[in-house]
Amino acid sequence: MAYPADFKYTKEHEWLKIEGNTGTIGITDHAQNSLGDIVFVELPKVGAELASGKSFGTVESVKAVSELYAPVSGTVAEVNEALGTAPEKVNTDPHSAWLIKITLKDASEVNGLLSAADYEKFIAEEQ
Amino acid sequence: MSASVEASEVRKTALNKVHREMGAKMVDFNGWDMPVEYPGSGGLIAEHLAVRNSVGLFDVSHMGDIRLHGPQALAAVQHMTMNDAAKLSIGQAQYSALLYPQGTFVDDVIVHRLGENDYLLVINAGTREKDFNWVRGSAEGFDCEVEDLSDNYTQIAVQGPNGWKTLQKLTDVDLTQVKFYWFTHGTVCGLPNTLIARTGYTAEDGFEIYVPADEATSARVWKALMDAGKEFGIVACGLGSRNTLRLEGKLPLYGHEISDSITAWEAGLDRFIKMDKGDFTGRAALEKQKAEGIKRTLVGLEPIERGIPRDGYKVFNLDGNEIGFVASGSYGPFLRKNIALAYVPIEQSQIGNEVAVEIRANRVKCKIIPVPFYKRPKKA
Numbered sequence: 040m041a042y043p044a045d046f047k048y049t050k051e052h053e054w055l056k057i058e059g060n061t062g063t064i065g066i067t068d069h070a071q072n073s074l075g076d077i078v079f080v081e082l083p084k085v086g087a088e089l090a091s092g093k094s095f096g097t098v099e100s101v102k103a104v105s106e107l108y109a110p111v112s113g114t115v116a117e118v119n120e121a122l123g124t125a126p127e128k129v130n131t132d133p134h135s136a137w138l139i140k141i142t143l144k145d146a147s148e149v150n151g152l153l154s155a156a157d158y159e160k161f162i163a164e165e166q
Numbered sequence: 167m168s169a170s171v172e173a174s175e176v177r178k179t180a181l182n183k184v185h186r187e188m189g190a191k192m193v194d195f196n197g198w199d200m201p202v203e204y205p206g207s208g209g210l211i212a213e214h215l216a217v218r219n220s221v222g223l224f225d226v227s228h229m230g231d232i233r234l235h236g237p238q239a240l241a242a243v244q245h246m247t248m249n250d251a252a253k254l255s256i257g258q259a260q261y262s263a264l265l266y267p268q269g270t271f272v273d274d275v276i277v278h279r280l281g282e283n284d285y286l287l288v289i290n291a292g293t294r295e296k297d298f299n300w301v302r303g304s305a306e307g308f309d310c311e312v313e314d315l316s317d318n319y320t321q322i323a324v325q326g327p328n329g330w331k332t333l334q335k336l337t338d339v340d341l342t343q344v345k346f347y348w349f350t351h352g353t354v355c356g357l358p359n360t361l362i363a364r365t366g367y368t369a370e371d372g373f374e375i376y377v378p379a380d381e382a383t384s385a386r387v388w389k390a391l392m393d394a395g396k397e398f399g400i401v402a403c404g405l406g407s408r409n410t411l412r413l414e415g416k417l418p419l420y421g422h423e424i425s426d427s428i429t430a431w432e433a434g435l436d437r438f439i440k441m442d443k444g445d446f447t448g449r450a451a452l453e454k455q456k457a458e459g460i461k462r463t464l465v466g467l468e469p470i471e472r473g474i475p476r477d478g479y480k481v482f483n484l485d486g487n488e489i490g491f492v493a494s495g496s497y498g499p500f501l502r503k504n505i506a507l508a509y510v511p512i513e514q515s516q517i518g519n520e521v522a523v524e525i526r527a528n529r530v531k532c533k534i535i536p537v538p539f540y541k542r543p544k545k546a
C-alpha cells in the first residue's frame with residue numbers, strides 16, 4: 040500500500056494529515072499489518088488535550104495492545120465513532136480510517152515529523 | 167504505536183522453511199521460532215473461523231514427546247499423573263497432569279497407551295526440559311525406560327469438522343473407526359506406522375499425526391495435507407488462532423490457567439483427578455485442600471462494558487477490593503465477543519455475579535458466565 044505524500048508520519052507508526060489548523064490522525068498500513076486483526080480501539084473524548092509524543096489511546100488486535108502516541112500537540116475536535124462498532128476498518132483501509140481530528144496547538148511541531156519517503160525508508164530499515 | 171521485537175537464539179521445527187515460504191508472521195514462542203499467523207490464510211480471525219467451520223492445519227512439532235516403557239511403566243505413569251492410566255486400553259489417550267507434591271502443576275499432559283507396558287506423554291513446548299527432568303525423576307525406582315522422543319517427530323494437527331475428510335485422502339486407515347481421544351498406527355502419505363491420534367487443542371474434532379522430523383518428509387506431508395484440504399478451504403493456522411480456539415473451549419494453558427502455584431482443584435479439572443486410583447504425587451495435598459475447602463476457582467467472564475480483559479489484569483469486586491486475576495482473555499473470534507478466564511474466590515464465583523477488571527485506567531464491569539464459552543455441535 041502506498042504512503043500518501045501529503046501525510047506526515049511518526050516512528051511510532053501514526054500518520055498525520057494537516058488541513059489548515061486541523062490535524063487528522065490514524066495509524067499506518069505497516070502498523071495495522073504488524074498488529075493483525077484489530078478488534079478494539081480506545082480513543083479520547085472531544086475536548087481532551089493531547090501532548091506531542093504522549094499516549095492518547097490504544098488500539099488492540101486479537102493478540103496485542105498497542106499504545107497510540109500523539110504526533111503533535113492539540114485539542115481533540117472529533118472522534119471517529121464508527122470504529123467503535125467496526126474497528127476492522129483500520130485493517131482494510133488504514134489511511135482513510137482516521138482515529139481522531141485535533142486542533143493544532145503549535146503548527147511548527149509538524150516540522151519534526153517524517154515525510155512519506157522518510158517513513159518508507161524507516162520501516163524498510165526496521166524489517 | 168509501540169511494538170517490540172525480541173531477537174535471540176531460537177529453536178526451529180522441521181517445517182520452519184515452509185512457514186517462511188508461506189509468508190507466516192513468526193514469533194519467538196518459549197524459545198521456538200513459530201508462526202503466529204499467516205497473512206495468506208487471511209490472518210488470525212480467518213484461521214480461527216476455518217477451524218470452527220471446516221479445517222485448519224497447525225505445526226505443533228514444538229510439543230514434547232516422552233515415552234515410558236518397561237515392566238513398571240504403568241506404575242510409574244500412575245505415580246506421576248493425576249488421572250487413572252490403568253483405565254486406558256491400548257490405542258486410547260487421556261488428558262492428565264503431572265503435579266508437584268503441593269498439588270500444583272508441573273504441566274498438563276496427554277497420556278497415550280501405545281502397548282502393553284508402553285506409554286507416550288505429550289507435553290508442552292515451553293516446559294519440555296522441566297517436564298522431562300520431572301518425569302525422569304518421578305520414574306526413578308520403577309523398572310521402566312524414559313525416552314525423550316521430542317526431536318524425532320514432526321507433529322501436525324489437522325483440526326476442524328472437515329479434518330478427518332482431509333486426512334482420509336492420505337491414509338488407508340478408516341478414520342471413522344478412530345473415536346475421539348483414541349489413536350491408531352497406519353500409513354500416511356506412504357509413511358508406514360504413523361501415529362494418528364484423534365486429539366487436538368481447538369475444541370473441535372480433528373487429528374494429530376506424528377511423522378519423521380526430517381525437513382523433506384515434513385514439508386511433503388504438510389503440502390499433501392494442504393492439497394487434500396483445498397476443496398474444504400483449508401488454511402494454515404498459527405499460534406494466534408491456536409490460543410483463541412483453546413480459550414473459547416476453556417482448554418487450559420500452562421502459565422495461565424495452570425501453573426506451579428495453582429492446584430488441580432482450583433483449575434476446575436476435577437473430572438481428571440482420580441483420588442481413588444491409589445497414591446500419586448500431589449494426592450495428599452489435594453486431599454488436604456479438599457478437606458480444608460478450596461478457596462478460589464476458575465470462572466468465565468464476559469465484559470458488560472467496552473474492553474478486553476487480558477492475562478494478568480487484576481479482578482476487583484464491586485466494592486473496589488482486589489479479589490483475583492485474569493488467567494487468559496481475548497476477543498473470541500467465533501463468539502464475536504470479548505471473553506476471559508479468571509481466578510476469583512469461590513464464594514464470588516456464581517454465574518451472573520458481577521466483578522470488575524482493571525483495564526489500564528478503567529474498571530470494566532464483567533459478569534460471570536458459564537464455561538466452556540464454546541462447545542462444538544454434537545453430530546446428528
